[in-house]
Amino acid sequence: MGRPVAIIGVGQTYHGRRMDVSYPELVREAVMAVFKETGLAPDDIDGVVSGTMPSMMEGIALTHFYFADAMQAAGKPIMKTETCGSTGVSIAHTAYYWVASGVADLVLAVGHEKMNEGNSQATMTTVAEPFYQRYFISGAPGVFSMQSQMWTARYGIPEEKTRDAAAFISVTHHDDAFDNPYAHIKMKVSMDDVKNARIITYPVRLLDVCPNSDGACAVIFASEKMVKKLKLKPAWVKGVGYRGEEYFFGDSDKVVWEAAIQAAKQAYDQAGIKNPRKELDVAEVYNPFTFQEMLFYECFGFCELGESPDLVLKGTFTRKGELPCDPSGGVLCTNPIGATGLIRVAEAALQVTGKAGAHQVPGAKLALAHAMGGVDQFNGIMILGSEL
Amino acid sequence: MTKEFRTIKTEIRLPYELAYGETWTRFFEGLQEKKIYGNTCPKCNRVLVPARAFCPRCFVDMDKWIEVSQEGTLVAWCYTNYKYYGMPTEPPFIGALIRLDGTDVNFLHLIGGIDLSDFDEVRKVVKNGMKLRAVWNEDRKAHIMDIRYFEPV
Numbered sequence: 001m002g003r004p005v006a007i008i009g010v011g012q013t014y015h016g017r018r019m020d021v022s023y024p025e026l027v028r029e030a031v032m033a034v035f036k037e038t039g040l041a042p043d044d045i046d047g048v049v050s051g052t053m054p055s056m057m058e059g060i061a062l063t064h065f066y067f068a069d070a071m072q073a074a075g076k077p078i079m080k081t082e083t084c085g086s087t088g089v090s091i092a093h094t095a096y097y098w099v100a101s102g103v104a105d106l107v108l109a110v111g112h113e114k115m116n117e118g119n120s121q122a123t124m125t126t127v128a129e130p131f132y133q134r135y136f137i138s139g140a141p142g143v144f145s146m147q148s149q150m151w152t153a154r155y156g157i158p159e160e161k162t163r164d165a166a167a168f169i170s171v172t173h174h175d176d177a178f179d180n181p182y183a184h185i186k187m188k189v190s191m192d193d194v195k196n197a198r199i200i201t202y203p204v205r206l207l208d209v210c211p212n213s214d215g216a217c218a219v220i221f222a223s224e225k226m227v228k229k230l231k232l233k234p235a236w237v238k239g240v241g242y243r244g245e246e247y248f249f250g251d252s253d254k255v256v257w258e259a260a261i262q263a264a265k266q267a268y269d270q271a272g273i274k275n276p277r278k279e280l281d282v283a284e285v286y287n288p289f290t291f292q293e294m295l296f297y298e299c300f301g302f303c304e305l306g307e308s309p310d311l312v313l314k315g316t317f318t319r320k321g322e323l324p325c326d327p328s329g330g331v332l333c334t335n336p337i338g339a340t341g342l343i344r345v346a347e348a349a350l351q352v353t354g355k356a357g358a359h360q361v362p363g364a365k366l367a368l369a370h371a372m373g374g375v376d377q378f379n380g381i382m383i384l385g386s387e388l
Numbered sequence: 389m390t391k392e393f394r395t396i397k398t399e400i401r402l403p404y405e406l407a408y409g410e411t412w413t414r415f416f417e418g419l420q421e422k423k424i425y426g427n428t429c430p431k432c433n434r435v436l437v438p439a440r441a442f443c444p445r446c447f448v449d450m451d452k453w454i455e456v457s458q459e460g461t462l463v464a465w466c467y468t469n470y471k472y473y474g475m476p477t478e479p480p481f482i483g484a485l486i487r488l489d490g491t492d493v494n495f496l497h498l499i500g501g502i503d504l505s506d507f508d509e510v511r512k513v514v515k516n517g518m519k520l521r522a523v524w525n526e527d528r529k530a531h532i533m534d535i536r537y538f539e540p541v
Binding site for chain 2: 020122
């Protein structure tokens with residue numbers, strides 16, 4: 001795995017509809033927060049990695065140029081990493097590899113998105129080529145709904161049970177978001193509200209879907225030498241995993257989803273994790289859609305294939321359950337896409353350093369962060385621990 | 389109420405002319421003739437549709453062309469009932485993954501030929517595993533929408 005690497009500080013913006021600031025000002029808000037948190041200055045930083053979802057979303061190409069000033073990057077190596085929804089975890093991986101390789105001791109990773117300034121689903125549609133797939137995927141909800149529909153059909157899970165489990169996830173995550181000061185949607189919803197919400201892309205209804213959020217997140221990755229020197233509480237990177245698969249949506253199985261399974265396996269092997277449900281204390285699973293979150297539980301080995309709705313309804317993955325998932329309220333309540341994966345990493349770091357505040361999982365020592373992207377093509381994992 | 393700050397409205401329009409290449413020229417010209425072509429990977433022997441220039445798993449050139457069945461089985465579907473800017477297909481519509489008989493991947497297209505106005509009615513008709521068959525447009529342009537949709541057999 002190369003040299004040991006730790007996260008020594010995170011900064012987030014207040015996510016939501018942020019038309020009160022320009023896009024560079026939003027990026028600056030997160031960057032200033034992480035400098036304040038760590039006491040570091042731009043001169044200390046060896047390199048900067050940033051990213052967004054596809055540039056069609058921004059309406060401005062090469063945003064790492066546009067935001068170079070906001071990221072205080074003048075005179076430093078700077079790189080953009082872009083893998084659609086999994087961008088945030090890919091940014092974290094890039095920063096991690098820079099430090100692990102020995103070429104840098106302190107790297108600033110910044111993810112950002114202003115979803116309210118562009119058009120998210122029109123952008124997502126441009127991820128599909130115009131010869132064949134573009135006419136059928138109806139943005140992100142269409143793809144993920146087909147995947148979810150295939151999943152319930154594969155295991156013969158009664159429609160009413162998946163509906164109940166999805167609604168349960170929506171209700172608990174919306175409740176959790178009240179304890180996260182940075183979360184976007186803070187709204188009390190009931191099981192009936194979710195189950196009777198308007199159909200967006202069957203089986204997905206309005207309250208099964210994430211919002212369009214504006215937000216940014218900044219994270220500083222450090223070498224062991226700098227961790228010792230700075231004496232900041234570290235969240236050590238215990239494992240990383242990333243997998244892509246074929247481009248065409250119909251070419252590979254999205255129920256027993258190898259990209260998700262193998263990305264998790266790579267990270268588990270590095271971290272020495274054999275039984276993730278027992279060994280992990282908390283997970284920040286990328287969950288823009290309630291149904292898809294359950295599929296990830298299965299692919300990450302949190303439970304058997306087809307078993308997740310039963311465990312969801314038992315409360316296994318709630319904040320008081322055996323493996324709390326998305327205690328921050330998750331992507332379902334906050335989704336500034338280029339930042340979202342990095343927010344999962346930041347939240348995992350906050351949990352294992354005991355800094356998650358009102359949504360802290362007591363005593364959390366080992367956490368998983370995840371993001372997914374493309375037309376169901378990419379999955380990235382980072383596992384963080386309180387001990388080296 | 390805090391002060392509202394100004395915004396600027398802007399738009400980017402860029403023209404593109406994208407090459408089909410030899411393989412997809414042949415595939416899409418096949419659609420114009422009401423034929424759906426796949427081809428076979430010489431290494432893994434999978435039949436892929438649409439036909440490909442190379443196998444995405446074995447990375448070798450595809451060889452044998454075959455006209456595949458216009459009937460298949462429904463693997464996954466999604467009833468879309470929302471609209472966004474530039475959406476190429478008018479909602480409501482049903483996007484679907486269909487395993488055409490004798491092929492080894494799922495073909496992405498639409499389900500049609502049924503009343504889509506009432507979702508509860510759609511739910512009664514559309515079932516995973518049902519048989520579907522291609523319905524062609526009269527005016528064909530060597531385009532994926534030369535197939536109007538797949539209808540229940």
